[in-house]
Every structure is written in structure tokens, then in C-alpha cells.
Amino acid sequence: MxxxxxxxxxxxxxxxxxxxxxxxxxxxxxxxxxxxxxxxxxxxxxxxxxxxxxxxxxxxxxxxxxxxxxxxxxxxxxxxxxxxxxxxxxxxxxxxxxxxxxxxxxxxxxxxxxxxxxxxxxxxxxxxxxxxxxxxxxxxxxxxxxxxxxxxxxxxxxxxxxxxxxxxxIIDGKKLAEGDALIGLASTGVHSNGFSLARKVLDVEHADLKSPMAELGGKSLGETLLTPTRIYVKAIKALLKDGVDIHAISHITGGGFYENVPRMMTEGLTARIELNSFPRLPIFDLIQKRGNIPERDMYNTFNMGIGMILAVPAHQAAQALEVLKAAGETVHQIGSVVKGDDGVALV
CATH class of the missing domain: 3.30.1330.10 (PurM-like, N-terminal domain)
Known part of the structure; x- marks a missing residue:
């Protein structure tokens, strides 16, 4: 050239x-x-x-x-x-x-x-x-x-x-069954969804993006928002290699829990997620407070601290948690699969 x-x-x-x-x-x-x-x-x-x-x-x-x-x-x-x-x-x-x-x-x-x-x-x-x-x-x-x-x-x-x-x-939800355990893999932050709302309520065009904030554990707003999306590929591959029978997976992206979790469910089954089973990241509390955003809208927009959800047989839940932790993930057992047609129920 x-x-x-x-x-x-x-x-x-x-x-x-x-x-x-x-x-x-x-x-x-x-x-x-x-x-x-x-x-x-x-x-x-x-x-x-x-x-x-x-x-x-x-x-x-x-x-x-x-x-x-x-x-x-x-x-x-x-x-x-x-x-x-x-x-x-x-x-x-x-x-x-x-x-x-x-x-x-x-x-x-x-x-x-x-x-x-x-x-x-x-x-x-x-x-x-x-x-x-x-x-x-x-x-x-x-x-x-x-x-x-x-x-x-x-x-x-x-x-x-x-x-x-x-x-x-192929993991397509066909093996899903009532009683399956739901495993949540922690997110690193907002990831790459919901930023139009986050930018608006946090007024990022005029905000101090570089000074430490007590509400964010001493991190700056800019640093917190720019934290890269967690990549879960190696962790899932480790589970499959260890013989964990993953029945379904949901990537919690745009649309939050209400849009993405039902995508991994099958007819007649609902993911019952216990909200007190995992910590909410401080950035989501800040966004909700600054924007006076209803709780449901938060879970219908952001990942709220969980970037991926897996459904596994209940008897393999402990094994899945152990393998995921060994792979470097922060994980929580966040609920179970129950009968129902709502797709997801947050309790």
C-alpha cells in the first residue's frame, strides 16, 4: 500500500x-x-x-x-x-x-x-x-x-x-423442569444496557465524572459507568466441561429481568427469583434515587447486579456454584423454576 x-x-x-x-x-x-x-x-x-x-x-x-x-x-x-x-x-x-x-x-x-x-x-x-x-x-x-x-x-x-x-x-430450555435451581452470575455494573436512561437521570453531560463518590464506594461516577461488561464464556465452558447439565441460560441485557428471563423459559414454567438473594450494586441505587424510578422499571431496564442466569437441576446446584466460583465468578443461588405462565416472578 x-x-x-x-x-x-x-x-x-x-x-x-x-x-x-x-x-x-x-x-x-x-x-x-x-x-x-x-x-x-x-x-x-x-x-x-x-x-x-x-x-x-x-x-x-x-x-x-x-x-x-x-x-x-x-x-x-x-x-x-x-x-x-x-x-x-x-x-x-x-x-x-x-x-x-x-x-x-x-x-x-x-x-x-x-x-x-x-x-x-x-x-x-x-x-x-x-x-x-x-x-x-x-x-x-x-x-x-x-x-x-x-x-x-x-x-x-x-x-x-x-x-x-x-x-x-444445544442449550434451548427443552430440559427445564419444575424445581430447577436458578444460579445468578454477578454483573460488574451497568454493563452496556440502559445507558440512555442512566445518562439522563445522572446528567452525565454536566456531572463530575472523575471525583470519588461515597455512594459508589469511593469510585468516581465515570469509572463506575465505564466498567466493562463481564464476559461469562469461560465460566459456562467450565460448567459444561465439569458435567453440569445446564437446562437454560439468560443473558440479562436490555430489558432487564422482565424481558430476558422469560426468553429462557418454556410454556407453563416461571422463574421465581428472590430479590434478597443477591446484592444490588450501588450504581443502581444511585440511578433509582436520582431519577425517582419505580422499582419495576429498574428491573425492566437494568441487570441490577446479575448479568447472567442459569437453570440447572437442583441436585447439581452446589456443584455449579463451586465450579463457577473456581472460575472466578461471584455467584448466588437466586431462586427456582416453578409452575406458571408469567415467565418471571420477582419476590
């Missing part, structure tokens, strides 16, 4: 040489995510991956796509761009693992007003960290300058991931 440049395109707001500089900066980070199956190198027209399907009777590909959402505004206000890539990966791979599929690879898309190679590298550093945490490879991506459509300092990040699972091992 030594001879690739266009003064006319640069004058219109798109500097292709800045794109080449960004690729040069991110290449070592991208290659650090490579796992067996990656083919080719960064810079090709398509990311190639050869999955190992040995031992699988009927491999099924599972895909997920998502973005970071308006949490990006916090990154811009804090001028901290090296963690939101983790959120982007997490929102995709946490969905994929709900079906029992192990993520294989990830691709990112970054749209920006002006290509700043240093900032792009910071963003991608978070994406590569998310890929390493989820044991998948970053096999490609795209950075696009949008002069006239976006301000110079503005950008958006989205991604796409593909995983694989043997059809007979």
Missing part, C-alpha cells in the same frame, strides 16, 4: 493513509487473539477460519451481533477508549454462549468522523482483550471515516461473532 494515497479524497475528509497507520498499530494486538483455526492474516478481504468439528455429530453455527450503544458517550466524555471494545465483544459472545456455543471468531466495525490511528488502536485494544477473555479470534474488521455525517471526535463501535455447538448439546 506504499503507493496508495489520494489528496483529493483527503481534502474531502477521508485520509486513507491514516487507515493504514491504524492497521499497522493494531496488527500485533489482533494477532494476539489468534487461536487454532485462524487462516490468513490481517488485511485480507475476508476473515477465514477453519473450525475443528472433530467428535461433533451435527455442528451448528450460532451467531450474534451487537454494539456498545450510548455507553460510548461516557468513553468520549472521559477520553478513555480502551475498554468499550470489551463491551462490544461481551454483548455478542455472552449471547452466543446462552445456546451452549463456544465463540470461534469476532469481527468489528468502527465508524468515525475522522480516523485517529491512536484512538482506533485504543478501541481495538479493548476488542482484542474481549476476544482473549472469550477465547475467540479477531479475524477482521472495518474502520470507516464518515466526514459530514459524524463529528471528527465521534465514533460508533459494533461487532459480530460466530460460535459452534453440536446440535445434541
Amino acid at each position: 506504499k503507493n496508495s494515497h489520494s489528496e483529493s479524497y483527503a481534502a474531502a475528509g477521508v485520509d486513507v493513509t491514516a487507515g493504514y497507520e491504524a492497521v499497522k498499530r493494531i496488527k500485533p494486538m489482533v494477532e494476539s487473539t489468534y487461536i487454532p483455526g485462524v487462516m490468513g492474516t490481517l488485511g485480507g478481504f475476508g476473515g477465514m477460519f477453519a473450525p475443528d468439528m472433530a467428535g461433533m455429530k451435527k455442528p451448528v453455527l450460532v451467531s450474534g451481533t451487537d454494539g456498545v450503544g450510548t455507553k460510548l458517550r461516557l468513553a468520549q466524555l472521559m477520553d478513555k477508549h480502551d475498554t468499550i471494545g470489551i463491551d462490544c465483544v461481551a454483548m455478542c459472545v455472552n449471547d452466543i454462549i446462552c445456546g451452549g456455543a463456544a465463540p470461534l471468531f469476532f469481527l468489528d466495525y468502527i465508524a468515525c468522523g475522522k480516523n485517529d490511528p491512536v484512538r482506533i488502536a485504543e478501541i481495538v485494544s479493548g476488542i482484542t482483550e474481549g476476544c482473549r477473555q472469550s477465547e475467540c479470534a479477531l479475524v477482521g474488521g472495518e474502520t470507516a471515516e464518515h466526514p459530514g455525517l459524524m463529528a471528527d471526535d465521534d465514533y460508533d463501535v459494533a461487532g459480530f461473532s460466530v460460535g459452534i455447538v453440536d446440535e445434541e448439546k
Whole structure:
């Protein structure tokens, strides 16, 4: 690409040489995510991956796509761009693992007003960290300058991931039964959902984002809100490897408990969740207080401290808790599956 440049395109707001500089900066980070199956190198027209399907009777590909959402505004206000890539990966791979599929690879898309190679590298550093945490490879991506459509300092990040699972091992709720135990995996904070509401009630555009706050245990508001989404892939894989029969999984994302928990239930069964079985994180108390938000709306918007919920046979609950703790998760037994048609009941 030594001879690739266009003064006319640069004058219109798109500097292709800045794109080449960004690729040069991110290449070592991208290659650090490579796992067996990656083919080719960064810079090709398509990311190639050869999955190992040995031992699988009927491999099924599972895909997920998502973005970071308006949490990006916090990154811009804090001028901290090296963690939101983790959120982007997490929102995709946490969905994929709900079906029992192990993520294989990830691709990112970054749209920006002006290509700043240093900032792009910071963003991608978070994406590569998310890929390493989820044991998948970053096999490609795209950075696009949008002069006239976006301000110079503005950008958006989205991604796409593909995983694989043997059809007979898909987790789809068909094994759910009355009496199953519900295991909650703790979240790290707001994760990457509900930020339009959080930003509004906390008035982040004018708030002090960097000073320690007693209500947040001495952390600043900006630091708390930017805490990356927890990636649960390794923990779920550890459970499956240990022989825990996971009947259903729900990723608690946008829509909170009321929207996401029923998605893992089957007809005639309801998840009965005991709210006093897990601690609420201080950030949610602050959001509710500042916005005078009804309790139900909080649980219909945020994860409230639980980022993922698993349903397992009651006799395997202790085993599941032990394995998850060994995998580094903070976990709580938060309820059980009961008869009913509500999908979820918070008590």
C-alpha cells in the first residue's frame, strides 16, 4: 500500500493513509487473539477460519451481533477508549454462549468522523482483550471515516461473532423442569444496557465524572459507568466441561429481568427469583434515587447486579456454584423454576 494515497479524497475528509497507520498499530494486538483455526492474516478481504468439528455429530453455527450503544458517550466524555471494545465483544459472545456455543471468531466495525490511528488502536485494544477473555479470534474488521455525517471526535463501535455447538448439546430450555435451581452470575455494573436512561437521570453531560463518590464506594461516577461488561464464556465452558447439565441460560441485557428471563423459559414454567438473594450494586441505587424510578422499571431496564442466569437441576446446584466460583465468578443461588405462565416472578 506504499503507493496508495489520494489528496483529493483527503481534502474531502477521508485520509486513507491514516487507515493504514491504524492497521499497522493494531496488527500485533489482533494477532494476539489468534487461536487454532485462524487462516490468513490481517488485511485480507475476508476473515477465514477453519473450525475443528472433530467428535461433533451435527455442528451448528450460532451467531450474534451487537454494539456498545450510548455507553460510548461516557468513553468520549472521559477520553478513555480502551475498554468499550470489551463491551462490544461481551454483548455478542455472552449471547452466543446462552445456546451452549463456544465463540470461534469476532469481527468489528468502527465508524468515525475522522480516523485517529491512536484512538482506533485504543478501541481495538479493548476488542482484542474481549476476544482473549472469550477465547475467540479477531479475524477482521472495518474502520470507516464518515466526514459530514459524524463529528471528527465521534465514533460508533459494533461487532459480530460466530460460535459452534453440536446440535445434541444445544442449550434451548427443552430440559427445564419444575424445581430447577436458578444460579445468578454477578454483573460488574451497568454493563452496556440502559445507558440512555442512566445518562439522563445522572446528567452525565454536566456531572463530575472523575471525583470519588461515597455512594459508589469511593469510585468516581465515570469509572463506575465505564466498567466493562463481564464476559461469562469461560465460566459456562467450565460448567459444561465439569458435567453440569445446564437446562437454560439468560443473558440479562436490555430489558432487564422482565424481558430476558422469560426468553429462557418454556410454556407453563416461571422463574421465581428472590430479590434478597443477591446484592444490588450501588450504581443502581444511585440511578433509582436520582431519577425517582419505580422499582419495576429498574428491573425492566437494568441487570441490577446479575448479568447472567442459569437453570440447572437442583441436585447439581452446589456443584455449579463451586465450579463457577473456581472460575472466578461471584455467584448466588437466586431462586427456582416453578409452575406458571408469567415467565418471571420477582419476590
